[in-house]
Amino acid sequence: MTAPQATPCKRVRNPQLHREAILDAALRTFAERGFEYATVREIAERAGVAHSSVLRHFGSKEQLFRMAVPGPWDVAEVAPGEPCMLPERIAAAYVGRMETLAGNDPYLALLRSAATDDCAATQIYLAMQDKSLEIYRSVSGGDAIHNQLPFLASLLIGVTFSRYVVRAGLLAEMTADQFAEHLGGSIRGVLFGTQAVQP
Amino acid sequence: MTAPQATPCKRVRNPQLHREAILDAALRTFAERGFEYATVREIAERAGVAHSSVLRHFGSKEQLFRMAVPGPWDVAEVAPGEPCMLPERIAAAYVGRMETLAGNDPYLALLRSAATDDCAATQIYLAMQDKSLEIYRSVSGGDAIHNQLPFLASLLIGVTFSRYVVRAGLLAEMTADQFAEHLGGSIRGVLFGTQAVQP
DNA sequence: CTCTTTAATGACCAACCGGTCATTAGCAGT
DNA sequence: ACTGCTAATGACCGGTTGGTCATTAAAGAG
Known part of the structure; x- marks a missing residue:
């Protein structure tokens, strides 16, 4: 006692x-x-x-x-470099950030909260998306790419959802390096590989 | 009285x-x-x-x-056809389903619920994802594509999130036809456009 | 019609939520 | 050492939630 x-x-x-x-x-x-x-x-x-x-x-x-929860994102610390390697640089910046901050990333807080329609989260989330789109836009060169940028953002959202929110499935089982490599390929596809089949 | x-x-x-x-x-x-x-x-x-x-x-x-909430999904009613138009068929099936069911789609229920870490939703969500991956796998021909299928799923997740959950931003402002067209291009990029730059 | 079965109900419960407020106690100025 | 300021606290509140249960009343059987 x-x-x-x-x-x-x-x-x-x-x-x-x-x-x-x-x-x-x-x-x-x-x-x-x-x-x-x-x-x-x-x-x-x-x-x-x-x-x-x-x-x-x-x-x-x-x-x-x-x-x-920080609003407009500072994510896109995409290293400058030649445009042809842009997808790989985006993938590296994204994976690097998500892996280091692990589960503490404000991006996850926004994603989880926006899904339940909380208006504050949705607003901040939209602001963030616009901001990062702007950054990507300034980094990427060509005009033709701009139309595909929302799909790049969506790809990153979906990938985040699978690997860091649900934390299961094939994407979650990859190592960081494997993940970054495949992600780079997908980003490349979204940004550049939009041509229809040529006869 | x-x-x-x-x-x-x-x-x-x-x-x-x-x-x-x-x-x-x-x-x-x-x-x-x-x-x-x-x-x-x-x-x-x-x-x-x-x-x-x-x-x-x-x-x-x-x-x-x-x-x-229906478990294993019946989504992928992707019309059969020549492989070279597969992305467009996937986009059409996806957009058609989402637009007709509007906000009543079980997919939205799962997405919203899984984001808040609800374990039941997460399990069903994973089962659904596996099922749809399997369907896509059976529809798509080549083996090389299989590695990219999780990224296709992620792209659809992110796109769903932007257009149907948050319901704002550039993707949400498109008409269904515009959206389907651009989405087809992005799917094509993810599935086929993964080649690095060729000298 | 009467009785039995059981779907449907509303009152009720403990738990938990965000938020308020009077009280307490650490620190600076004197 | 005394005192005023205020950061910090815990008790408390109304509201809502998922869930329980005794009661009620339809529908079928005799």
Whole structure:
């Protein structure tokens, strides 16, 4: 019975630290569970604060979502280079990012949340898509490719869904290198291989 | 005050009819809202029964989901034909199905629900994906294509997400015909256009 | 008509949600 | 050491959810 609880209810008073901890926990939780399944209480627990503190800092769950999940994406750090290798560079940038951030990527939080039609998530998601399309557009040279860019975005969405959200099936079983290689081929097909059969 | 309520609480007693009405309402609701946001009470209201009747008929919300949402997919009614036009036939079959069923497609129910990590939805979703991959495999001729089939599936997932779930952006603004045409090109690229640049 | 069967119902429940608020306690200024 | 400010807290609230159960009333059998 002699419970030596050294810190029964030791309060720490550090707004900025807590704020950052909450934002970090929120991003991870939203990415794992999506907006609806993520609860303020779980975010608070992960951040090591009371759930009321979370609401106090950010007002509401939705405002927290907006603050925690970065909006316009900074993904497309596609290395510059010769246009003919563009698909492989896009694939490398995408796979590199997703593999390093693992399940904590805000992209996953947006994807999961947008699927359940949460309007905030959908709006942010759209903004992100426009932004990344713009970036891809500036990187890719030809005008003819531009029409295919939405399909490139869709391919990346679907691939993300299979490999990182559902986490099962053939794409999920590949190693990162295998995945990047095949993905590069598919991206190449979407961007350049749109010619019909020639007689 | 003379309320002439002819049917104050007229009960109808027809198990099979109610069962079908519930299944139909469930499919629509799951497709619109996803597993989590869909409530048993709303399904019951749409079916015109009490919410307890829904639980009585199907035991639980999850069992209802399994019964209402068709598992292995019957999608790929890809018309047979010469292999060189396969992409266009796949695009036509896909767009035709999605446009006619509008928002009631079980595919949407699965996609929305799987995104929120619901395990039942994920399992059904995987089964569906395997099934459709198998169908595509039987339709497509060459062996070299098989490696690209998961990416075809992913492309369709992403495209579905953009046009029918988020319902915004460039893909959503296209007419069905425009969409089918561009999609055919992208499918062609994924399936056949994987060759690297030739010297 | 009467009785039995059972589909259908509405009241009810515990659990959990996001959000509010009075209270408590750490820290800076004096 | 005292005190005011306010970050942090836990108790609490109304609402909603999936699920249970005793009660009710249609439909078939005699």
